Amino acid sequence: MSVTIAVEDLRARLSGDRPPVVLDVRWALGDPHGRDHYAEGHVPGAVYVDLDAELAAPPGGASGRHPLPDVAELQSAARRWGVGEGRSVVVYDDLGNTAAARAWWLLRYAGIGEVTLLDGALGAWRTAGLPLESGFPADPAPGDVVLRYGGLPVTDADGAAELASAGLLLDARAGERYRGEVEPVDPRAGHIPGAVSAPTGENLAADGAFLPADVLRRRFEEKGAAGGKRIGVYCGSGVTAAHQIAALEIAGFSATLFPGSWSAWSADPARPAAKGSRP
Template sequence: MSASYTTLIGAAELAQRIRDPDWVVFDCRFDLTNPDFGLQAYLGAHVPGSFFLDLETDLSAPKTGRNGRHPLPDPAKLAARLEACGVSHHTQVIAYDDANGMFAARLWWLLRWLGHNRVAVLDGGLQAWCRAGQALDSALPEARPATYTLALRPNRVDADFVLGRLNQPRMTLIDARSPDRFRGENEVLDPVGGHIPGAINRFFRDNLQPDGCFKQASILREEFGTLLGGRSPRQVVHQCGSGVTACVNVLAMESAGLSGSLLYAGSWSEWCADPQRPVATGQA
C-alpha cells in the first residue's frame, strides 16, 4: 500500500494518482444560500472520476429544530453511500470543494469519525486544481461497490458535555465563525446572535493563505499554540454555526501536528435552540 494522505494533498500529487483504482475523490461543493448549486456545478464540470456528495442529503441528517442546521448523518447510511462509490478500509479518499475547504473538511472529519484514516482535503480546492492546469470533465464515474465496516471514534461531544465544562480549564472551546457573528452581530443564519460563554474565536479562514491554500504547518502550529496558551490540544472542542466550518479548524490543527481535538457537531445552531442554555455577546 502506498503512503497515506491524512490531512491535505496538493493538486500535483492528486493529479499523479487520479486514475488509481484505490483512490476515490469526492466533490463536496455547496452553497448555503443555494442548495442546488453543488450538484449543478458538479454536473457541469468536476475533477475527473470524482463522485458528488451533498452537504444536506449525504453529509447531514434531517433537522428537527433542536439538533442544529446540519446534524451529523446516520453513520450506517453514510457508510453505505461511501461503499456505493467504492470506499473500503484501504481506500485513499480525497475531498474537495471551491469554498476554502469548508465542505470538504466536513467529509474529512466524518470519515475520521467512521474510523477511516486515509482521507485528505485537496489543498486550495478546485481553484488550485485549475491553477495547476489540470483538466475537468463532466463524465459521471461508474460505481465501484465496496465493503466498509464501521469503527466509530469518540471524537465528538454533545451539548451536555460542553455545558458541564463551561469556563473550566479542562475544556478550550474554539468558535470558527466570523468575528462579527461570534460577537452576536450580523447574524443571518441562526435565530439568536452571540456565542457560547467562554469560547474563543478562531475564524476558519484564518488558517488560509491569500490563494486559499492552508498556511504552512509551522505557522499553524505557532498560531494555535498562541491561542491555546499551553493548554493541551486534546482538551480543545471545536464548534461553529452548524458543525461544518469548525472542521476546518480541526483539519488545521491536525495538519500542524496538534492532534486529538474534538468537535461539538451541534454547534451554535443547536446550542441556541434551547433558551435554557447561556449565551454571551461581544468579545470573549
C-alpha cells in the same frame, strides 16, 4: 497520516494501479446549487456528494442544522461513492475545503484510515492547468466499506460548556457572528460563554491552501492552545468546525468537535449566549 494531498500527488495517484476515491463536496451556506456547480466542472472521476443529504441527518431543534448521519446511512452512501475496504479517499470543494472538511472529518470518525483534503481545493487543480470533467459520469462500481463511529472525539452541549471553562473552546464562525452583530440562520445571536473566536477563514492563504504548519501553530497558540490544554471546536452547524480541526491537526493539535454547534446551542433557551469580542 497527512491531512492534505497536493495536486501533483493526486494527479500521480489517479494514474496509478489503485487510485483513490475522489469526492466533490460542493456546498456553501445559502447556495443550494452544488450539484450544478459539480456538473460544470470537476476533477475527472470525482463523485458528487450532497452535504445536506448524505453527510448529515435531517435538521431539528436540539440536534442542530447538520446532525451527524446514522452510520448505516453513511455506509450506504460511501458504498455508492465506490469506497471500499482499505481504499484511500480524497475530498475537495471549491471554497478552500471549508465544506469538504465535513466529509474528511466524518469519514475519519467512521473509521476510514486514509482520508485527505486536496490542498487548495478545486482552485489548485485549475491553477495547475489540469483538465476538468463536466456533466455526470456513470456511477462508480459499488464499494464494500464497513463503517463504525468512534474514530474521533465528539462532545455535546454540556461537554462544550465544560471545555469553554476548563479547556479551550474555539468558535470557528466569522467574527461578526461570534460577536452577535448578525445571525443569518440560527435562533439567537452570540456565542457560547467562554469560547474564543477563531474564524475558519484565517486558516487559509489567499489561494485557498492551508497556511504552513508553523504559522497555524502560532495562530492557535495565540488563541490559548498550549500546554496540553484540551481543545474543542464548534461553528454554526458542525461543518466549518471540521476545517478548524483539520487546521489544528496540521499545527500539531488534536481537538474535539461539537457537532450540534451554535445551531443546537442557540435552539435551547436554557443555554446562555454571550455577545461582544470577549469570551
